[in-house]
Amino acid sequence: MKGSELLVKSMKREGVKDLFGIPGLYNMPLYDSFIEDVESGELRHILMRHEQAAAHAADGYARATGRPGVLTATAGPGVTNIVTGLITAYQDSSPVVAITGAVNRNAMGKLSFQESDTLGVSFPVTKYAVEVKTIEEIPVWVKNAFYIASTGRPGPVVVDVPRDVQMEDIENVNYPETTNLHYRSFQTVVDKDKVRQMALNLMKAEKPVLLVGTGVVWANATDEVLKLSEFLGCPVVSTLPGKSAIPADYPLYVGAMGYYGRAEASMVALESDLLLAIGARFSDRTFTSYDEMKDTKKIFMSINLDPTDFSKGIKPDVSMAGNARVLLQELLNDLSVMGRKKANYAWNRRINELKDYYSQYSHPPDDGYMRPWQILKALREALPRDAIMTTGVGQHQMWAETHWENLEPRSFFSSTGMGTMGFGLPSAMGAKVGRPDKVVVDYDGDGSFMMTGNNLATAVDEHIPVIAVVNDNRTLGLVRQVQDMFQNKRIVGVDYGNSPNIMKYAESFGADAFEAHNYSDIMEYVRTAIRENVPTVIRVPVDKEELALPTLPPGGKLSEVIVSDPRKNNKN
Amino acid sequence: MTQERIIKIEAYYRDPGLVERIAANFRRFWLDIGWMHMEAEENGTCSIYMSIYDRSKLGNLDLSIITLSKMVDIDFVEELEGARYNKFEIEYNKSKKYEWGVVSE
Ligand SMILES: Cc1ncc(C[n+]2csc(CCOP(=O)(O)OP(=O)(O)O)c2C)c(N)n1
Ligand SMILES: [Mg+2]
Numbered sequence: 022m023k024g025s026e027l028l029v030k031s032m033k034r035e036g037v038k039d040l041f042g043i044p045g046l047y048n049m050p051l052y053d054s055f056i057e058d059v060e061s062g063e064l065r066h067i068l069m070r071h072e073q074a075a076a077h078a079a080d081g082y083a084r085a086t087g088r089p090g091v092l093t094a095t096a097g098p099g100v101t102n103i104v105t106g107l108i109t110a111y112q113d114s115s116p117v118v119a120i121t122g123a124v125n126r127n128a129m130g131k132l133s134f135q136e137s138d139t140l141g142v143s144f145p146v147t148k149y150a151v152e153v154k155t156i157e158e159i160p161v162w163v164k165n166a167f168y169i170a171s172t173g174r175p176g177p178v179v180v181d182v183p184r185d186v187q188m189e190d191i192e193n194v195n196y197p198e199t200t201n202l203h204y205r206s207f208q209t210v211v212d213k214d215k216v217r218q219m220a221l222n223l224m225k226a227e228k229p230v231l232l233v234g235t236g237v238v239w240a241n242a243t244d245e246v247l248k249l250s251e252f253l254g255c256p257v258v259s260t261l262p263g264k265s266a267i268p269a270d271y272p273l274y275v276g277a278m279g280y281y282g283r284a285e286a287s288m289v290a291l292e293s294d295l296l297l298a299i300g301a302r303f304s305d306r307t308f309t310s311y312d313e314m315k316d317t318k319k320i321f322m323s324i325n326l327d328p329t330d331f332s333k334g335i336k337p338d339v340s341m342a343g344n345a346r347v348l349l350q351e352l353l354n355d356l357s358v359m360g361r362k363k364a365n366y367a368w369n370r371r372i373n374e375l376k377d378y379y380s381q382y383s384h385p386p387d388d389g390y391m392r393p394w395q396i397l398k399a400l401r402e403a404l405p406r407d408a409i410m411t412t413g414v415g416q417h418q419m420w421a422e423t424h425w426e427n428l429e430p431r432s433f434f435s436s437t438g439m440g441t442m443g444f445g446l447p448s449a450m451g452a453k454v455g456r457p458d459k460v461v462v463d464y465d466g467d468g469s470f471m472m473t474g475n476n477l478a479t480a481v482d483e484h485i486p487v488i489a490v491v492n493d494n495r496t497l498g499l500v501r502q503v504q505d506m507f508q509n510k511r512i513v514g515v516d517y518g519n520s521p522n523i524m525k526y527a528e529s530f531g532a533d534a535f536e537a538h539n540y541s542d543i544m545e546y547v548r549t550a551i552r553e554n555v556p557t558v559i560r561v562p563v564d565k566e567e568l569a570l571p572t573l574p575p576g577g578k579l580s581e582v583i584v585s586d587p588r589k590n591n592k593n
Numbered sequence: 594m595t596q597e598r599i600i601k602i603e604a605y606y607r608d609p610g611l612v613e614r615i616a617a618n619f620r621r622f623w624l625d626i627g628w629m630h631m632e633a634e635e636n637g638t639c640s641i642y643m644s645i646y647d648r649s650k651l652g653n654l655d656l657s658i659i660t661l662s663k664m665v666d667i668d669f670v671e672e673l674e675g676a677r678y679n680k681f682e683i684e685y686n687k688s689k690k691y692e693w694g695v696v697s698e
Contacts, residue, residue, distance in 0.1 A: 140610050140613075141613070144610065144613060144614055144617060145617060145621075148665065149665040150610075151607070152608065152610075169665060173663075202665070203604065203605035203665070203666050203667065203668055204665045204666070207663075327663070329656075329659045329660055329662075329663055332655060332656055332659055333656065
């Protein structure tokens with residue numbers, strides 16, 4: 022058997038069914054070895070138009086299915102093109118496996134054609150990267166790679182296979198039953214004393230809040246979080262990616278907090294006397310100032326898989342390392358024997374006050390242009406409950422953060438740690454390949470969309486019917502907003518001219534294209550797109566002067582939140 | 594160099610990428626390496642002793658060590674208290690010099 026065949030067989034043993042990629046000299050043996058699988062339908066290869074998009078697609082696939090997404094790229098430019106996609110998956114803890122081809126072993130280090138130092142460029146952007154040095158190593162390293170990617174804090178792994186290793190022959194193949202690694206996924210330690218301490222603190226607290234992060238998504242702990250919140254009658258806030266864990270219509274959910282989060286959510290976090298973080302690190306996007314948080318003198322508690330997060334930013338008063346679901350079950354058991362918590366009427370009243378107060382700012386009326394909150398409301402009405410939304414990066418992403426109501430776990434994906442423009446469309450495509458049963462929408466900005474929009478060609482060719490809703494404000498809106506608000510209106514290098522015509526651009530790929538003039542257009546075109554089941558682009562013109570609010574001044578504290586347009590005298 | 598730590602790393606050596614990743618871990622935290630001693634065996638068993646210190650005064654020593662401890666191929670990291678480094682000695686007869694691509698005896 023050839024090495025490349027062994028590679029395919031090993032991948033299939035890991036359950037791989039879909040693969041995003043672009044072939045080149047050094048991963049061509051792999052392609053040659055999966056022709057029959059593609060023909061028989063055992064494997065699906067999706068030919069992307071740029072390797073970055075292949076990595077985002079694998080990432081979207083992983084976030085939507087919970088299983089590693091797989092991509093392949095050739096040495097040199099293929100490998101360097103995936104770097105952005107890998108670091109995006111790394112920052113957001115998404116399991117991705119990249120199988121890359123490398124130059125022949127004897128060509129390495131000699132500036133040979135398309136030679137990239139693949140490990141060198143991959144180490145800083147992945148959880149792990151490995152060179153497969155002999156044909157015998159192929160099965161174990163494929164197994165190891167999937168294990169590393171999908172356990173502990175999930176993340177991307179690169180398996181680099183020299184072309185000559187793929188071309189070699191092997192007679193006796195040993196598929197390993199287990200991994201062979203010096204690696205541990207994090208442990209879950211149930212410390213009864215700490216469980217009790219957390220339970221007692223929660224019972225005693227007058228103004229408790231739960232802060233939910235990505236860890237809840239990966240531990241499938243949504244039910245446990247909701248049970249805990251219900252039991253305590255306490256509010257839930259989330260990080261931006263943690264939005265994906267909590268149904269927006271859960272009555273005690275206040276929203277995503279942080280830099281561009283909902284002001285009421287940030288205020289609830291600030292005013293609380295106890296904050297229990299679950300699967301959320303205290304990132305600088307969520308807690309923009311650690312001093313501000315420490316000054317509240319609240320009790321910080323944390324349940325988090327990765328114990329090293331306890332030593333960053335804020336050290337929790339009580340912490341438990343491990344799987345959120347397991348630990349929350351322990352906590353719920355312990356609480357249940359303590360009896361009902363007495364209701365915190367004052368706290369609940371305060372939360373409602375905050376919600377009411379900020380709501381007048383977050384829902385401004387139309388003033389000639391469509392307003393993003395209404396655009397998202399129209400989308401919510403037209404889309405099924407379990408629809409998946411991905412985003413680009415910019416104002417539109419922040420509007421999705423505050424106004425998109427995702428109603429099921431694993432249905433909102435955004436590049437939150439890396440802030441990678443161009444994530445939206447390809448990650449939506451990956452999500453759709455992984456979950457063909459779901460409607461998948463990319464809520465995008467014109468700038469972000471143009472970074473990977475060429476992959477519409479793939480969506481059309483491969484029949485991946487995603488819907489891209491492009492907020493076309495003819496500008497890099499979020500950067501423009503910072504210049505406008507905080508740099509004395511010195512607006513530079515952000516506004517686009519008339520090119521391209523997004524409708525014609527979309528049509529040129531064979532996608533359906535619609536231009537929405539009002540909210541009912543949006544709903545109608547979304548419904549048409551779902552019915553027609555073809556890749557669709559809906560252009561939604563948005564005012565370039567529109568601001569993504571709430572926001573903070575650069576380096577600002579959550580309490581410095583700006584909720585209304587300072588350029589206008591009235592509230593909105 | 595008051596802000597110095599001497600550590601021992603038990604790891605699995607597959608190729609020099611191990612050293613690269615360890616060095617990168619400290620570089621990212623703006624820490625410096627004072628000295629390093631590594632011994633790797635044929636089967637991959639590997640011990641590395643090194644001194645790291647905080648010239649930047651960013652206070653990242655603890656975080657850098659705990660972060661290193663969760664890197665693939667690292668079994669554990671130990672912080673050695675009261676460790677003293679006895680200067681490394683090497684004996685040789687003759688040398689060959691490589692200087693910017695030019696070799697001289
Ligand atoms: C690849 C990349 N380059 C640059 C940036 C910096 N950046 C952040 S938001 C933004 C503007 C995005 O514009 P668009 O996608 O049109 O979204 P809008 O803000 O207009 O909604 C830019 C340039 C980034 N996040 N990613
Ligand atoms: Mg824009």
